[in-house]
Amino acid sequence: MNVPTPGSHLTASAGSRNEQTRRHNLSTLLTLVHHHGALSRAELTKLTGLNRSTIGALNTELASAGLVFESAAQESGTVGRPSPMVNPSADIVALAINPDIDAIEVGAVGLGGEVLSRARRATASVPTPSEALEIALELIEDVRSQLASGTTIVGVGVAVPGLVEADSGTVTRAPHLGWEDVAWGEQLSDALGLPVQVGNDAAVAVVAVAVFGAGQGAANLMYLNGSASGIGGGVIAGGTRLVGANGFAGELGHTLVNSEGDACYCGRKGCLETEVNLNRLHAAAEASGIAAADAVAQLAATSSGPFAAEVDREADVLAHGIANLISVFNPEAVVLGGFLGDLYGARQERIRTGVLADAFAPLGDNVRIERAQLGDELLLVGAAELAFGPLLHDPSGWKAKS
Amino acid sequence: MNVPTPGSHLTASAGSRNEQTRRHNLSTLLTLVHHHGALSRAELTKLTGLNRSTIGALNTELASAGLVFESAAQESGTVGRPSPMVNPSADIVALAINPDIDAIEVGAVGLGGEVLSRARRATASVPTPSEALEIALELIEDVRSQLASGTTIVGVGVAVPGLVEADSGTVTRAPHLGWEDVAWGEQLSDALGLPVQVGNDAAVAVVAVAVFGAGQGAANLMYLNGSASGIGGGVIAGGTRLVGANGFAGELGHTLVNSEGDACYCGRKGCLETEVNLNRLHAAAEASGIAAADAVAQLAATSSGPFAAEVDREADVLAHGIANLISVFNPEAVVLGGFLGDLYGARQERIRTGVLADAFAPLGDNVRIERAQLGDELLLVGAAELAFGPLLHDPSGWKAKS
DNA sequence: AGGTTATGTTCGTTTCGACCACAAACGAAG
DNA sequence: CTTCGTTTGTGGTCGAAACGAACATAACCT
Structure with a gap:
């Protein structure tokens, strides 16, 4: 971002002392190898733009603190002296x-x-x-x-x-x-x-998703997770997690999706969480003769009957809700976890086309929708x-x- | 923020050279006096945490570049040597x-x-x-x-x-x-x-609102503006404007407020923009015998009839929409501009209590709702x-x- | 052997902070 | 009213920290 977009430097932050430079650089290096995995010193030089001497010194400091360790260079097959790898210490x-x-x-x-x-x-x-x-x-x-x-x-x-x-x-x-x-x-x-x-x-x-999961590399990311306790979520905007004034931003489960919907415990009605819901899936599954406990595993099992109809409905509402949030956040990726990930697995095309059809014109086009990886980790x-x-x-x- | 909230340092930014420190400090100083107005050198020292010598040197550099100028100290009435004021140069x-x-x-x-x-x-x-x-x-x-x-x-x-x-x-x-x-x-x-x-x-x-307007000092801020062309908006989150992947974040006019509402040109229906709308106000005004051109000025004029009913309805929908967005952004201030500001002026209590009643429990309590200042500037x-x-x-x- | 890419070390530059001398205000004591 | 101490702050010099540039050297490929 060469040209500053409006509002990229609103807060006049504190002054920067000379020694903070060192802290910042050490932090950058350690964060890089922690998030990205082992990197050669040459790669670190390119990524940070710092001088080789500096990378060397910083690296020595991190290594002597036991935070990283160097290992032999990878077989690269290219000419030139090989550059040793800097690894995050799993100790x-x-x-x-x-x-x-x-x-x-x-x-x-x-x-x-x-x-x-x-x-x-x-x-x-x-x-x-x-x-x-x-x-x-x-x-x-x-x-x-x-x-x-x-x-x-x-x-x-x-x-x-x-x-x-x-x-x-x-x-x-x-x-x-x-x-x-x-x-x-x-x-x-x-x-x-x-x-x-x-x-x-x-x-x-959402931090895990952004750093190690399906959202890797996305600076603007929406994560929606469905569990027995409802729908939670988080947003990464501009490379930073959306926090809000009191740390409560990102209550994405309580965005309106249906003004005629059921009452939510939050006091409103028709929240995403009340319309897309594990209980409803369980009830519909039983109406179709599927045990509630198997409902999530059987999401794609039937193509007709009350269960399939409910799955379709929840997929549609989810797509509607995602499109709504996309027009607010303009993310490059939307990651779905928990039973929302399963729902997406069972109705991928339906949700994808629903989002595309519904989202404010250019915003939906380039959005990546993905299931969360990492599972229970x-x-x-x-x-x-x-x-x-x-x-x-x-x-x-x-x-x-x- | 001493304890880092999760996700506050996701992106490993570029390395920091020594001379970038100077740039950053000059930027901080100039931004401070530009946004805050004239400040004494002593105040700058406190605000930035930098050494007096450093502030002096930075200040000299800015002054010789013609960006700021020093003036006599303000009469403070306190003991001690007075500190000269550093003013932004209006030239x-x-x-x-x-x-x-x-x-x-x-x-x-x-x-x-x-x-x-x-x-x-x-x-x-x-x-x-x-x-x-x-x-x-x-x-x-x-x-x-x-x-x-x-x-x-x-x-x-x-x-x-x-x-x-x-x-x-x-x-x-x-x-x-x-x-x-x-x-x-x-x-x-x-x-x-x-x-x-x-x-x-x-x-x-929204940048103007955050820097010089009603949102001054708020690091988390929502701005909604109503004009003949619809409802636009912007969000400041964590001291930075929400930009999104393609720069299109903050289309707050197209959040759902009524799933049974009118069709919007964005392809959906019941968007905030289609429900809270200058055209509707004009039509209702004329039905009450008020010229469309006077509608905004007369928002609070009547307490009954079709016009008053429409104003009430739009106020309610606006409150509903604001509450919805509050649960997403958790801002500390919501600023309303354009005819939304006028609407708020006419139905302040109705909107305020509507937001409070509707917002996800603790989030709405501390939100400041205000009209935009600065007007046509x-x-x-x-x-x-x-x-x-x-x-x-x-x-x-x-x-x-x- | 020559070219390429990288490391290691030394030295110079930039920048900030610490320290000391001094300046300007207030207020209390003479 | 003057004087002197206290407080707060500026100006300048010096030293320390950190990074970059340059040079010598090392390891790999062709």
Whole structure:
């Protein structure tokens, strides 16, 4: 972007000191190898535009901190001296936790984004905050014991299905968990002696999608996830996640799609979440003689009957809702996760043409619609990204404690 | 924001050279005094966090380039040596042009945001691109002749009611003007020998609102403007304008508000723009015996009859639409311009309570709803901001040509 | 062997911060 | 009313941090 678009520099940010340059460059390098995977020094030079000397110095600093390590050059087959690869050190680990209505899941994710180990425990009922905390701590023990010795844990990231106050790590309101104003992050941090970052699950997921998943490389991205608890979402706009004034932006499940629709618990009616809905799918499946538990797996099974009609209807409404949001965000990619991904799998053409027909003229044409990848690792990787955040922002002065 | 929210540093941006630090600091300083008005050197020191020596040096550089000038300290009444004020130099001028369906308007805006002179010519019919170009050039002559000698024109900003390709300055599609794929920016630049930046009128307006208008200080802001040509809008999110993949984000006039509503030219039905509409107001006004031309002025005049009923209906729909968008963007302020501002003036309580009742629980509570200020200067100031962009981004190496 | 691409090291430049001397305001004491 | 101390801030010099340029050298292909 050579020519600045209007409004690209509204806030006069703080002044930049000389040493911040170093921080920024270290951060850039580490973030690059973390998100992109191993890169040669020559590639880093090109990508950053920095001088070879500088890349060398920065690289040495990161390596001596144990954050990256160099390995032999790849067989390139081209002329010229081979350039050694700079790898993210998988010994640098973030823990990821996802407390949900029916289970607690914990994982360990290495720098580079690989899930190194994980553990999950189903709960008989929706866990209370203290139950969840207890189970999480036990699972963390499990997960840590599976890690190779010599790993360093930089912190913990938590993905919670609810509104979260990021600064304090407080769960303001998680309706499906029944939690309200719980300082879960603080409690966890006290118990572990590690820094803990808490985020909304959809916000966490969209980051994972953007960095490691189907949305890789897209600076403008919409993610919609369908689960038993409704439709959550997140937006990446201009390379940054849409946060909003209170961190609550991106409640995409509550955009209007049908003004004659059912009442939503949010107080309105006809929200995307009330019209495109797992319960409705389950009910229609049973009306067609399909067990509710099999509904998602059987989405494409029948072409007639009440179930197929409901699947068609939900596909149409989803397309309508996506088109509506496209005219607001003008994204280059829309990623669908959870049962929305399955719905898209079963009615791909219907949804795709529906979006095209419905979207404001030029906007829909170039949009990529995709199912989420990463599957059940999505939230873990995203939550780990939360925990990696401070390290990625400022790798200077960081030392692996090992 | 000490704790990074998830996704605040997704893109690994380019490396930072040493001299970019200087550029950034000069940019920060100049942008501060341009947006905020005159500031003392001590205040600049506090705001930027830079050292006094550095502020002094930067300031000297900006002053010798003619971009700012120092003046005597303000009478502060406090102890201590007074700190001289750093003022934006109003001799640095940007030209602003707004071609519209019934007139062409041109203004000259000084650094600091003051409109120094302006000229407007009404047209009998919708101007063709070449007619508009001719008139604009004449008006520019007018406007320039009114400027004090010694002013330097840094560039030209154009606000066009239509889709614009920012990089090339091409008007892709301006339905109400009937323009399509017009390289107006290039033509103007060739004729004037000045750099020209072209932007969508709503995008330009939201920048003006955010920087100098009712949205001052809000990092998350929604602007909705109602005109004869429909409803345009723009969004500031996280201190930056929402741009989208192709620069078309923020088509807020085409969000669904009533799925049983009228057909919209965008291909859907029940868009905000088709439901809240100047034509409908005019028709209802005439049914109540009010001349269409007086409708906007008389919005609050009657409390019964078809006109009042229509005003009520549009207010309700607007509130509904705003609430819907609030759940997506979580802004701290919503600014209404054009006839939407008048509508808000006439039905302030109705709209405010409607938004509160309708918005997703905690999001609506803290939103500030306001009418746009700046009036008919809004587009000029915003377009000028476009033209100032390159200078504000990189003041280094810039010299007033006088 | 020659060309190509890359690393490593030294040196110079840019830029900022720290420090010291000094300046300009207020206010209290003589 | 004058004087002196306190407070706040400017101006200039010096040192430190960081990056880029240049040169020598290393590894690979043809």
